[in-house]
Amino acid sequence: MKKARDDEKCYTVKEVKALLGALDREEHAKLAVMARERARVSVNLDAGDLLNEAIVRFLDGRRGWPRGIDALRMLDQAMKSIASADLKHQNIVVDHAEIEEATHTERLANERGRSTMVDELHAEWLLQRIVDELSSDQEALAIAMGRAEGLDGPEIRRRFNLRRKEYEAARKRCGRKIAKIVSEDDEHER
Amino acid sequence: MNGKRTPRQQLETLVDDATEAVRAMSGVELRQLIEDSGREFESEVAWVSRIIESNIEKPKESLIELSRQALIRRKHTKTSFKLPDSAETRRRLLERLKASSERLPPSLTMAFRDADTLSDGDIVGILEDLGELGLLDSLDDDE
Numbered sequence: 001m002k003k004a005r006d007d008e009k010c011y012t013v014k015e016v017k018a019l020l021g022a023l024d025r026e027e028h029a030k031l032a033v034m035a036r037e038r039a040r041v042s043v044n045l046d047a048g049d050l051l052n053e054a055i056v057r058f059l060d061g062r063r064g065w066p067r068g069i070d071a072l073r074m075l076d077q078a079m080k081s082i083a084s085a086d087l088k089h090q091n092i093v094v095d096h097a098e099i100e101e102a103t104h105t106e107r108l109a110n111e112r113g114r115s116t117m118v119d120e121l122h123a124e125w126l127l128q129r130i131v132d133e134l135s136s137d138q139e140a141l142a143i144a145m146g147r148a149e150g151l152d153g154p155e156i157r158r159r160f161n162l163r164r165k166e167y168e169a170a171r172k173r174c175g176r177k178i179a180k181i182v183s184e185d186d187e188h189e190r
Numbered sequence: 191m192n193g194k195r196t197p198r199q200q201l202e203t204l205v206d207d208a209t210e211a212v213r214a215m216s217g218v219e220l221r222q223l224i225e226d227s228g229r230e231f232e233s234e235v236a237w238v239s240r241i242i243e244s245n246i247e248k249p250k251e252s253l254i255e256l257s258r259q260a261l262i263r264r265k266h267t268k269t270s271f272k273l274p275d276s277a278e279t280r281r282r283l284l285e286r287l288k289a290s291s292e293r294l295p296p297s298l299t300m301a302f303r304d305a306d307t308l309s310d311g312d313i314v315g316i317l318e319d320l321g322e323l324g325l326l327d328s329l330d331d332d333e
Contacts, residue, residue: 017246025235026217028242029224032234034209036227041202048241055245076209084202123197130204147207148200175211176219178204183212184227 010064019071020055027072034076037182040126042083043119054078126182133177139170140177147174273317277310284313287320 011019023031035047042050054075057063065074127148134141139162146156157167215223221231274280308316320326 020242020246023242026220028235028238029220029231030212030215032238033212033220033223033227035238037205037208037212041198041205048237051238052241052245055242059245072213076213080202080206080209120197123201126201127197127204144204144207147203148195150195150199150203171207172211172214175207176215176223179208179211179215180223180226182205182208183223 008067010066013059013061016058016065019065023071030072031075033179033183034072035079037179038076038079038083040182041123042086045083045086050079050082051075053082057082129181130178133181134174137170137173137177139166140174143167143171143174144178273314273321277313280310280313280317283326284308284317287326 031051032047035051038050039045039047045053054063057078058065058074063078130144131141134144139160142160142162143156146159151159153167153171156162157164162170212220212223224231224234274283317326
């Protein structure tokens with residue numbers, strides 16, 4: 001009975017295969033860019049690993065694919081979760097090694113789930129690049145900084161006194177600029 | 191701004207916005223983005239196609255499904271092979287098979303070691319078994 005209910009809410013494996021098989025070339029290209037972007041916040045997994053693992057999880061039933069949700073959104077969400085889980089795992093491994101010599105303060109920081117220094121430095125470096133890239137577009141920069149701090153749309157609009165249309169247009173520009181920066185080849189940069 | 195978010199958390203949120211922007215891009219914008227990042231559109235498409243195809247073409251059928259498919263193939267083989275009409279031709283066919291016994295499993299060659307003593311009914315039974323195994327297909331073409 002439970003399986004029947006799940007089948008009503010989520011696509012079956014056969015349907016997932018059909019959805020994946022029906023993706024066109026443009027969608028393939030979008031997935032490539034999105035996988036490379038998600039890989040920028042992962043430690044151990046490259047873009048290919050992330051995309052492959054996302055697909056496998058839908059096919060082996062570890063993740064459900066709610067009916068009506070499009071493939072790019074679902075695969076992106078799956079890649080995001082996998083990248084986050086990979087990072088948490090990395091932190092645990094590093095934390096265990098560090099704990100031996102950690103002071104009491106450092107140990108507390110580890111217990112709070114502190115990210116590794118290298119990872120944070122890399123993230124900081126990318127954030128700085130985003131700021132530099134958006135410096136000539138103050139509205140887009142304000143949105144990026146607001147989003148980075150976890151603010152939602154209405155709060156950003158209120159704080160920076162942006163009308164809805166201004167906000168939507170600037171958010172589009174912001175997203176495209178960030179997409180360009182984070183999808184750039186990082187093999188020589190990291 | 192609460193100041194509690196780590197750089198990685200901040201970046202993760204911005205990557206959310208970036209992937210959302212990519213999903214909404216037109217084909218022209220997408221191609222430009224990929225080329226600006228130093229990659230080729232076609233190779234990116236091919237790369238993702240390979241990952242998808244390697245997963246959706248992989249047989250993940252259960253044993254029951256595999257058995258069901260084997261049964262369908264067996265039924266198909268059984269009906270597609272037609273035994274010769276005359277008893278004499280059937281016996282000659284069996285002799286040809288015996289002569290080329292390297293194509294047969296040892297357990298079957300044992301069954302018609304003394305083909306001269308077999309009745310036509312025995313020969314029909316053996317040929318039907320071989321036909322179901324698909325071992326008569328090439329001979330059938332030769333006939």
